[in-house]
Amino acid sequence: MKEMTYREAVRQAMVDEMERDPNVFLMGEDIGRYQGTFRVTQGLFNQFKQVRVLDTPITEPGIVGLATGAAMVGLRPIVEMMTMSFSILALDQIINHSAKVHYMTAGQACVPLVIRGPGGAANQLSAQHSHSMEGWYAHVPGLKVVAPAFPADAYGMLKTAVRDDNPVIFTEHPTLYGVKGEVPVDMDYLVPFGKANVVRQGSDISLIAYSKMVHVCLEAAEALAAEGIQAEVVDVRSLLPLDVETIYASVRRTHRAVVVYED
Numbered sequence: 001m002k003e004m005t006y007r008e009a010v011r012q013a014m015v016d017e018m019e020r021d022p023n024v025f026l027m028g029e030d031i032g033r034y035q036g037t038f039r040v041t042q043g044l045f046n047q048f049k050q051v052r053v054l055d056t057p058i059t060e061p062g063i064v065g066l067a068t069g070a071a072m073v074g075l076r077p078i079v080e081m082m083t084m085s086f087s088i089l090a091l092d093q094i095i096n097h098s099a100k101v102h103y104m105t106a107g108q109a110c111v112p113l114v115i116r117g118p119g120g121a122a123n124q125l126s127a128q129h130s131h132s133m134e135g136w137y138a139h140v141p142g143l144k145v146v147a148p149a150f151p152a153d154a155y156g157m158l159k160t161a162v163r164d165d166n167p168v169i170f171t172e173h174p175t176l177y178g179v180k181g182e183v184p185v186d187m188d189y190l191v192p193f194g195k196a197n198v199v200r201q202g203s204d205i206s207l208i209a210y211s212k213m214v215h216v217c218l219e220a221a222e223a224l225a226a227e228g229i230q231a232e233v234v235d236v237r238s239l240l241p242l243d244v245e246t247i248y249a250s251v252r253r254t255h256r257a258v259v260v261y262e263d
Contacts, residue, residue, distance in 0.1 A: 156191030
């Protein structure tokens with residue numbers, strides 16, 4: 001186990017997968033020489049060189065279109081959106097191409113593509129940079145959508161995303177990049193999709209959330225405990241697929257539920 005920030009855990013997951021599989025590469029705006037707006041890709045351009053860390057023009061539809069084509073011929077691209085709000089510009093590529101190619105070709109082609117980046121509101125971000133897009137994407141058949149709250153889950157779930165043969169939307173809340181936690185740095189450590197995690201046991205009410213809102217719920221649970229109310233906190237982690245059984249089991253125990261999400 002090693003203590004890491006959320007940012008470092010995401011970076012380490014990409015390093016692990018790029019070292020493990022030569023077909024994995026990164027592409028996005030200012031991720032190479034500039035090292036990323038949130039410094040998630042810091043040092044990767046020098047380590048893997050331009051052939052595997054590609055600085056792109058400012059053209060989200062072009063980036064996702066190129067990545068989709070690369071994935072269809074056997075590569076495993078990781079696209080960084082400078083902010084998930086900008087992925088709106090690439091909705092046609094994501095929804096009508098990345099998500100559907102496998103089914104339109106009767107399974108003859110797959111799109112092992114990861115689209116990752118910061119999503120949600122944070123300090124000094126304008127209204128055009130603050131959208132929570134994961135709820136929209138969770139309604140798109142063909143996509144997988146995850147939003148981890150802790151460094152260990154960010155590490156394990158990103159590795160799972162890279163190895164998945166389906167397009168994955170991987171949302172990182174910008175306020176979580178500095179959050180620290182113990183991470184089991186292991187080339188084979190994977191966190192499966194579709195498995196929620198009960199991060200606090202309780203008997204009176206279930207607080208159900210993902211990403212940053214898990215931390216808000218944990219703070220609320222502490223405040224409720226001071227009043228004698230025991231709140232259970234369920235970290236959904238994966239929106240598509242969604243682990244409804246863990247959620248249902250929690251509500252069966254507590255008989256009350258509050259769903260907390262930012263968008």
